[in-house]
Amino acid sequence: MPQQALTEAVFYILLSLQKPLHGYGIIQIVGELSNGRVKLAPGTLYGALNSLVDKGWIDALPENPESRKKEYVITNSGRMVLEDELNRLTELVDNGRRLLGGN
Amino acid sequence: MRRVIHKLFWIWQLDKEEAWINEMASHGYSLEHAGRFSFEFDETEPDKYKYKTLFLKGSYNSEENVKYFRFLEEMRINVVSHIEYPGTCCVYTRGLSEDHPEGLEIYSDIDSKINCLKVSAGYMIFVSAFTLFAAVINILSALTPANMVWWLNLTCAVLVSVLCTASVIATVRIYMKIGKLRKEREIHE
Numbered sequence: 001m002p003q004q005a006l007t008e009a010v011f012y013i014l015l016s017l018q019k020p021l022h023g024y025g026i027i028q029i030v031g032e033l034s035n036g037r038v039k040l041a042p043g044t045l046y047g048a049l050n051s052l053v054d055k056g057w058i059d060a061l062p063e064n065p066e067s068r069k070k071e072y073v074i075t076n077s078g079r080m081v082l083e084d085e086l087n088r089l090t091e092l093v094d095n096g097r098r099l100l101g102g103n
Numbered sequence: 104m105r106r107v108i109h110k111l112f113w114i115w116q117l118d119k120e121e122a123w124i125n126e127m128a129s130h131g132y133s134l135e136h137a138g139r140f141s142f143e144f145d146e147t148e149p150d151k152y153k154y155k156t157l158f159l160k161g162s163y164n165s166e167e168n169v170k171y172f173r174f175l176e177e178m179r180i181n182v183v184s185h186i187e188y189p190g191t192c193c194v195y196t197r198g199l200s201e202d203h204p205e206g207l208e209i210y211s212d213i214d215s216k217i218n219c220l221k222v223s224a225g226y227m228i229f230v231s232a233f234t235l236f237a238a239v240i241n242i243l244s245a246l247t248p249a250n251m252v253w254w255l256n257l258t259c260a261v262l263v264s265v266l267c268t269a270s271v272i273a274t275v276r277i278y279m280k281i282g283k284l285r286k287e288r289e290i291h292e
Binding site (some may be wrong): 007009022023024027039040041042043044045046047048069070 | 118171174175177178179180208210211212215219
């Protein structure tokens with residue numbers, strides 16, 4: 001069964017979690033990666049992180065007792081999902097460019 | 104210095120209430136506590152905070168909500184006050200204006216916005232049903248021949264009918280907002 005398209009928020013969250021990050025860090029990295037275009041709101045991020053942990057695409061790391069901030073990191077299955085999504089997006093872009101006569 | 108303002112916002116006037124709280128914050132009064140009929144503000148520098156009011160499923164102290172508030176704190180967003188209602192709670196959150204120059208938004212995706220609206224719609228349906236029930240009971244009591252205080256029941260019936268009508272209108276408005284968001288979701292994420 002082909003993988004369904006990821007939401008932009010989930011795509012960027014997975015992309016930002018190549019190394020462990022807490023929620024605030026994810027929002028900042030996603031903002032930087034998208035040049036400020038994607039602004040993840042905290043409630044949306046919270047829901048997405050919980051869903052991704054449930055799916056096993058990211059891991060919640062043991063809490064740091066000093067900062068009391070929970071960190072997350074991508075798992076191998078999360079990486080595979082991200083690869084599939086990149087292939088899907090590449091297909092979209094290639095088709096778009098081919099039919100619109102772009103590069 | 105603390106300033107207490109007595110003001111009544113009906114449950115369906117959440118947007119109006121939020122706009123007023125943000126207006127107060129822009130003039131240097133930051134909300135510290137919200138009650139059903141009163142609001143307590145502390146004097147701060149103008150426009151220091153941005154506020155967002157939202158309905159959440161379950162009690163304020165439920166495990167899920169406590170976890171959620173802790174996460175929001177990590178995001179530098181605090182819950183300054185809350186009001187409990189049957190099956191739901193209304194929370195008053197705030198973040199620094201420097202973090203949220205365009206206003207505090209808790210949800211950026213359509214599904215979460217819809218879910219949040221559904222929680223307030225659910226409570227409005229409860230209010231509508233309760234006030235309708237109270238109106239019917241009062242009308243029936245007023246029509247009882249032996250009732251000496253029929254006028255009192257009739258007055259109550261009129262008052263709760265007005266509340267019922269307002270809450271039904273508010274429920275319809277919330278569902279119209281949900282419908283708009285669903286249409287948007289058909290095209291955009």
